[in-house]
Amino acid sequence: MLTLSCGETLSVQEARVLGQYEVHQAPAFPGGFPATWAAQFHLALSTAPDLQIGEPQAAAVVRDLLLQLDWLDPVSLVVQPALPVGLRVYFRPLLPRLAVSRGDRPIAMLADRNMAVLPAGMAEDSMRQYMRVPIDLGVELPPAGQIPADPLLQEAFRVWPEADQIALNAGLNIVAIQRKSTYPVHATELAPAMSFYLDTGVEISWGRATDTVDPFAINSLNQKLTLEQKAARLIAVLHEYPQLIGVGRVVVDEPQVKVYDARGQRLPFSAKLR
Secondary structure: OOEEEEOOOOOOEEEOHHHHHEEOOOOOOOOOOOHHHHHHHHHHHOOOOOOEOOOOOOHHHHHHOOOOOOOOHHOEEEHHHHHEEEEEEEEOOEEEEEEEEEEEEEEEEOOOOOOOOOOOOOOHHHOOOOOEEEEOOOOOOOOOOOOOOOOOHHHHHHHHHHHHHHHHHHHEEEEEEEEEOOOOOOOOOOOOOOOEEOOOOOOEEEEEHHHHHOOEEEEEOOEEOHHHHHHHHHHHHHOOOHHHOOOEEEEEEEEOOEEEEEOOOOOOOOOOOO
């Protein structure tokens, strides 16, 4: 929350300098609000023309100005008159959901609300706290504020809620979402099937998100595999292999559950699941 144009001018008909503002509460943001974002905010206001806050359109002018900031959550933005002091502004930044990486190194963040690329500014240590999605060679991200068209990133974004729930409920440290290791890289007919990777390197072959068309995720009865069935399959594997110790890869998105060690050798699995 902040108040704009709180200088010595008191008449609402006199032009106010938008760059004169007071911050009453800094935006909450994981790892601290990025300094570069704060600088962008200040630049937007300090380079704006002077404004008569008594004019009916004053709030709309400020709103349009701030909506140009790619990190600001437009749904949260409220501009209210606070006469004769100025205008009071409430807003929240977009929050990060996934880290886009080149290999293991994060290079950008995708926003939680709309998947748009967030502007640079987050510290790398903070970016590493999020699940990452390694981007394919040759794929470039769009500018900040735009949504990537890459199907791998789009499917990772759709399947993230399932990965998040698995991590929370199963106590697994999922650090990456990426294309299933056995899925062809250049297959473009469907969204890619995805895997979750633990910090230990274990791959959980999960498939596509619930809302994504997935004709290949079927159970042993030739029925569509549901989210609940895949979760139950993983839980059953965890009962036999607690914390997946000794496991290299688990497959829950095919007709039969399969468990492999780190060398690719099939491991025994006794549970009878459809």
